[in-house]
Amino acid sequence: xxxxxxxxxxxxxxxxxxxxxxxxxxxxxxxxxxxxxxxxxxxxxxxxxxxxxxxxxxxxxxxxxxxxxxxxxxxxxxxxxxxxxxxxxxxxxxxxxxxxxxxxxxxxxxxxxxxxxxxxxxxxxxxxxxxxxxxxxxxxxxxxxxxxxxxxxxxxxxxxxxxxxxxxxxxxxxxxxxxxxxxxxxxxxxxxxxxxxxxxxxxxxxxxxxxxxxxxxxxxxxxxxxxxxxxxxxxxxxxxxxxxxx
Amino acid sequence: xxxxxxxxxxxxxxxxxxxxxxxxxxxxxxxxxxxxxxxxxxxxxxxxxxxxxxxxxxxxxxxxxxxxxxxxxxxxxxxxxxxxxxxxxxxxxxxxxxxxxxxxxxxxxxxxxxxxxxxxxxxxxxxxxxxxxxxxxxxxxxxxxxxxxxxxxxxxxxxxxxxxxxxxxxxxxxxxxxxxxxxxxxxxxxxxxxxxxxxxxxxxxxxxxxxxxxxxxxxxxxxxxxxxxxxxxxxxxxxxxxxxxx
DNA sequence: CGTGTTAGATTGGTTCTACCAAAATAGAAA
DNA sequence: TTTCTATTTTGGTAGAACCAATCTAACACG
Numbered sequence: 059x060x061x062x063x064x065x066x067x068x069x070x071x072x073x074x075x076x077x078x079x080x081x082x083x084x085x086x087x088x089x090x091x092x093x094x095x096x097x098x099x100x101x102x103x104x105x106x107x108x109x110x111x112x113x114x115x116x117x118x119x120x121x122x123x124x125x126x127x128x129x130x131x132x133x134x135x136x137x138x139x140x141x142x143x144x145x146x147x148x149x150x151x152x153x154x155x156x157x158x159x160x161x162x163x164x165x166x167x168x169x170x171x172x173x174x175x176x177x178x179x180x181x182x183x184x185x186x187x188x189x190x191x192x193x194x195x196x197x198x199x200x201x202x203x204x205x206x207x208x209x210x211x212x213x214x215x216x217x218x219x220x221x222x223x224x225x226x227x228x229x230x231x232x233x234x235x236x237x238x239x240x241x242x243x244x245x246x247x248x249x250x251x252x253x254x255x256x257x258x259x260x261x262x263x264x265x266x267x268x269x270x271x272x273x274x275x276x277x278x279x280x281x282x283x284x285x286x287x288x289x290x291x292x293x294x295x296x297x298x299x300x301x302x303x304x
Numbered sequence: 305x306x307x308x309x310x311x312x313x314x315x316x317x318x319x320x321x322x323x324x325x326x327x328x329x330x331x332x333x334x335x336x337x338x339x340x341x342x343x344x345x346x347x348x349x350x351x352x353x354x355x356x357x358x359x360x361x362x363x364x365x366x367x368x369x370x371x372x373x374x375x376x377x378x379x380x381x382x383x384x385x386x387x388x389x390x391x392x393x394x395x396x397x398x399x400x401x402x403x404x405x406x407x408x409x410x411x412x413x414x415x416x417x418x419x420x421x422x423x424x425x426x427x428x429x430x431x432x433x434x435x436x437x438x439x440x441x442x443x444x445x446x447x448x449x450x451x452x453x454x455x456x457x458x459x460x461x462x463x464x465x466x467x468x469x470x471x472x473x474x475x476x477x478x479x480x481x482x483x484x485x486x487x488x489x490x491x492x493x494x495x496x497x498x499x500x501x502x503x504x505x506x507x508x509x510x511x512x513x514x515x516x517x518x519x520x521x522x523x524x525x526x527x528x529x530x531x532x533x534x535x536x537x538x539x540x541x542x543x544x545x546x547x548x549x550x
Numbered sequence: 551c552g553t554g555t556t557a558g559a560t561t562g563g564t565t566c567t568a569c570c571a572a573a574a575t576a577g578a579a580a
Numbered sequence: 581t582t583t584c585t586a587t588t589t590t591g592g593t594a595g596a597a598c599c600a601a602t603c604t605a606a607c608a609c610g
Contacts, residue, residue, distance in 0.1 A: 080447075086590055097565045099345070102591085103352065110356055112466045118591045119573030126447060145459070152460035155409070159401050163535070200358065201372045212533075213391070214398035218464045220357055287458075289409070332561055343594040348562085364562045365602030 065104055068094050073124065083121040084114075143284045150275045151287045153222045157271065158264040160207050160215055161251065165260040168209030173256060176205050180248050202248055206267075209255070240277055244270065272297055311350055314340050319370065329367040330360070389530045396521045397533045399468050403517065404510040406453050406461055407497065411506040414455030419502060422451050426494050448494055452513075455501070486523055490516065518543055 072093060078084060087105070091098040105122055108114040115123040179202050200223040207219030236244070247270040254263040275286050276294045286294070318339060324330060333351070337344040351368055354360045361369040425448050446469040453465030482490070493516040500509040521532050522540045532540070 088590080099566085100564060103349070103563095105591095106349065106352070107356070110353070111463065116591070117573080119571070119589080121573095121590060126450065148458045148460050151458055152464065155405050155461070156402060156464065159405075163401070212394045212397055214394050214468050215401070217467045218398070218402065221463045221467070222460050223358065334561080345595080346593060349592095351562095362562070363602085365560080365600070367561060367602095 062104055062107070065094055065096060065101075066108070069104075078124050080124055080126055083123050086121065143282075146278070146284060147287050147290075149222060150271065150278075151290050154268065154271050154275070154290050154293060156218060156222060157203060157206075158268045160203075160210060160219055161255075161267040162260040162264040163212070163215070164206050164209035165255050165258055165263040167211055168206075168255055172205065172209045173252070176202065176209075176252050176255070179205055180245075180252060183245055183248060199244065199248070203267075206251075206255075236277070244274060247273070268293075269297065273301075308350055308353070311340055311342060311347075312354070315350075324370050326370055326372055329369050332367065392524070392530060393533050393536075395468060396517065396524075397536050400514065400517050400521070400536050400539060402464060402468060403449060403452075404514045406449075406456060406465055407501075407513040408506040408510040409458070409461070410452050410455035411501050411504055411509040413457055414452075414501055418451065418455045419498070422448065422455075422498050422501070425451055426491075426498060429491055429494060445490065445494070449513075452497075452501075482523070490520060493519070514539075515543065519547075 069090075072090075073084060076084075084090065085093075087098050087101055091101040094101060105114060105116060109116050113125055115125050117123065183199060183202070203223045204216075204219055207216045207223075210216070247266055251263055251266045251270070254260075254266060272290070272294050275290050276298075278284050279286055279291075279294070285291070315336075318336075319330060322330075330336065331339075333344050333347055337347040340347060351360060351362060355362050359371055361371050363369065429445060429448070449469045450462075450465055453462045453469075456462070493512055497509055497512045497516070500512060518536070518540050521536050522544075524530050525532055525537075525540070531537070
């Protein structure tokens with residue numbers, strides 16, 4: 059993935075040399091590829107990636123158009139990792155902030171079919187509980203929140219959830235190993251959240267989602283020597299008291 | 305984009321026919337491509353897209369591994385556009401929900417350099433106010449919020465803001481024409497938001513951001529015959545009272 | 551028997567060339 | 581001027597050849 063970064067940097071230079079503004083068309087692939095020292099095919103992969111991130115706008119037969127001049131900056135955060143765990147820390151912070159809102163809206167609008175999908179997802183999860191491949195379980199758990207996002211029916215919210223709920227194995231991302239007991243605990247949240255959605259209790263759904271995330275974050279802090287962001291850290295400490303009671 | 309959907313569906317069938325579970329390796333690209341009736345090249349693009357969305361896990365020299373069995377559902381929402389304005393409606397709703405939180409966090413952590421970037425952005429905006437190219441002004445306005453997102457230093461939040469603040473010209477997206485007076489009004493928000501960031505007033509930054517969005521949403525409702533989502537619609541009506549006073 | 555090494559096969563990644571399809575453009579005809 | 585058509589430009593797909601990381605299994609050694 060490092061190679062792509064170099065190419066995007068070169069591309070940024072070219073864009074800035076040409077003085078391209080948002081909305082302008084950038085050179086055709088056939089001309090651009092040699093300048094970057096890669097094949098057209100590889101360039102296309104990169105442009106597709108940039109399109110997925112909304113930095114560029116590809117129109118068949120017409121050209122590829124620049125959407126924002128802050129291109130380097132958009133890729134930049136990918137390497138500011140002073141902390142090797144920055145990815146997972148950022149992920150949890152973003153999830154802590156955004157997912158409860160998503161759950162709240164989802165509770166208000168989710169349809170029967172989507173509730174059924176969530177049900178299926180939970181069933182798959184519960185089966186996974188008895189296997190020892192914790193990685194799979196975690197990945198199904200992410201699917202649950204993806205489906206939750208779809209419940210809102212809002213395309214942009216779905217995309218946001220996708221971003222937050224997608225672990226990038228190709229990066230050096232932490233793979234969390236969960237104990238059996240912990241898996242059961244977390245699964246209980248899934249059940250409760252689904253129930254809250256069914257009875258349209260938006261507030262409860264949001265609260266449970268946040269609780270789930272904080273619980274998981276605390277577990278990771280303890281077992282993987284990861285220090286969460288201040289925001290999440292404080293939120294965990296605040297809620298710990300309530301957990302004691304249960 | 306419709307073709308990709310069909311192929312992903314076929315792929316889902318194959319996966320289910322083979323009884324593949326999350327974690328299993330799916331057939332090699334060379335074997336899979338013919339079964340799907342596409343070239344290996346095209347298949348690779350699709351697999352890359354699925355990887356970006358976290359549905360599969362590609363390992364060079366080893367194979368492509370399935371991560372979740374909910375594959376078809378992940379592509380679905382992209383085509384439910386009964387309402388031609390659904391894109392902009394969804395966009396405003398997502399922005400209304402998410403951006404205030406982003407502004408709040410940004411106010412707490414944004415650095416001097418990034419504040420300077422925002423300042424530059426505002427200067428560019430104010431210059432644009434006197435030209436008649438309202439489209440570009442709007443695009444700079446989006447840059448403002450992009451930079452705001454970067455102020456949080458959280459990679460995932462940045463990506464989220466990118467999604468929400470990026471208009472997709474290739475889709476049939478509405479291009480908003482703003483009157484001179486309206487542009488000045490909206491620009492005033494930029495100045496106020498930047499000031500709030502400078503003095504680290506998180507609450508004020510969040511409130512102003514929300515206000516800005518609702519103001520703009522109301523304008524679009526009136527001038528473009530767009531009916532915003534219920535959530536945004538109600539929020540506008542609630543806040544209208546406060547606007548009267550000013 | 552166990553273990554480390556190595557050669558070959560497998561698999562994703564890249565390059566190259568040719569061609570297809572949508573879009574933009576220029577020029578002829580009305 | 582407007583409208584239509586032919587041409588050019590541009591992104592999209594196809595298929596073959598080759599590179600590089602990985603895995604596999606046979607082999608040699610202790």
